[in-house]
Amino acid sequence: LVGNSQFSFAFTDLSDYVFLSLEIRAQLVEQQKCLEQQTEMRVQLLQDLQDFFRKKSEIEMEYSRNLEKLAERFMAKTRSTKDHQQYKKDQNLLSPVNCWYLLLNQVRRESKDHATLSDIYLNNVIMRFMQISEDSTRMFKKSKEISFQLHEDLMKVLNELYTVMKTYHMYHAESISAECKLKEAEKQEEKQIGRSGDPVFHIRLEERHQRRSSVKKIEKMKEKRQAKYSENKLKSIKARNEYLLTLEATNASVFKYYIHDLSDLIDCCDLGYHASLNRALRTYLSAEYNLETSRHEGLDIIENAVDSLEPRSDKQRFMEMYPTAFCPPMKFEFQSHMGDEVCQVTAQQPVQAELMLRYQQLQSRLATLKIENEEVR
Template identity: 35%
Template sequence: CIMDKPPSSSPIISSPILPLTIIPLQPSTLTISVSTPLERLQNNEKPEKLYKKEKQILLEFDLIVKDIRYQLNEQLKCLEQRLETQLSIVSDIQDYFKRRAEVELDYAKNLDNLYKQTYQRHKAQKARRETWVLHSVYKLWDNIVQDTRTHVKYHTVMSDICGKYMSDKFNEIADDTRRMFGKCKSVGQASHDEIFKVLNELQSTMKTYHQYQSESKQAEQKLRQIQQQMTKLKSVKKQKSMEKRVEKRQMKYTETKVKAFKARNDYLLTIESVNAALTKYCTDDVPDLIDVKKI
């Protein structure tokens, strides 16, 4: 249907920043003034002023599109920055476990040397220590020595875990992080392409709309001129001759007016499509980009 009073508001797209590295588009509707030149002409606005307003509308639309493109590009940059940060953290953890493996291995070697030295000394002094077994404190000494041997095995295994297993595990985590980034970027780019597609459609319908509005305005002006000329004629014969011209002008005006109305409706529908695409992106896609577990 054709709206009698088209919506008129300034196009405002704000860009709040979420704390989770994604800069979202605000899911507010894209609104552009679609009042026709004829409607404003009926309000006694001068043609020069109308032209400036039409030009301003197109300029505002370009600014909106540039702002949307900027925000979408910034979001992809945020994804890349998040990947770099995550990989940096994973790399730091890997470095920690690598050093931990070296420390555990050195500690195991030192404990093993301590155990061997203690055992060799006890063996060398066996004759002097024959009576040690008669004392209860000997059991404490023996438990300490055997416990040292157990700790040698424990820290050797711990060194292997930190050096090999943890390194392989965090390599897997890094690969998974890159894979999730690839999926996030793919989802983001697909959504961006859809938004750019409807924006291009909107730009096309806007140009068509303004073209037909201009033609309709010119046809109306010519119709009014010939109607004014007809009212000044006093001869009936000339009036009848002029009626044919008026009829042709009327048909031309009606034709251009219908085209203008159709273009206007297409324009409004395309604005709704753009708003729907932006809303879907903000409510569905952006949360998925933030919470990669859903992807």
């Protein structure tokens, strides 16, 4: 019953330790699960990124092919035209045709750029994500090994604490027990001494002799118990010291694990993850920015051509294209009739008067036309 009660007390005393150490064990398992889950999520994310870029690469390639087909279709059509042959000859195009050619060039450029994008996705970006995924898994495994070791060490420390605490409790219990026994012996001795205070004459010699040997026995027992108690007391103090020191060490270990090691474990899992992801995404961004720059250059070229849409120079070019149609003819020359040597208007009387009249009529007609023309404007 006493043993049972002692155990019951011990259990109560240990409950704090048990609760805490169970909690720590549970946390260590939980931490491992969290890191594993984090890695799984990363691997999943990296898988999604790979799938995403693989699919986007396909889309870009299809887009590129469609644009190429579009450009090719119209290029083939224009290659046979007179314009194009003119273009090949002197690179001098009518401004709208120039715009049209640049539009086709732009589509071809877009086609090429999107093909490049598709290629970079497939052969660079995806490869990087694949590598990061492998690295993440590898780093997690490494961190798992390390954390296994750390957890084992921590468990050792906790077990050690349990052991020294148990030892302390045991020695302290023994010390208490020895103290009790010593006190009992002291009580017996007191009782014996009290009894020996009775008047001696009443006691028989034989009895007196018996009492003396009994006192001696009790004294001997007390001494023995005193020695036992001192020994147990010392053991108990040492055990308590050991327990107190181990307690400090344990708390320090636990603190170190939670504040430093755990952080290092997470860092171990993270090692290179963000930097590699950064590089992979920068590769993607750089490809996209390059496409944008190229596209912008092409658009600027078209914009220049659109700014140069100009009827005057086109008219010039148009007329130069058909010189026989637009070249002004020679002047009509005076065709004198059979030896007529006069080739100027002659204006002796009466012709002069007629011409003057006609001149005046023409002038007045011209004036009327001018006024009419002004009114129309």
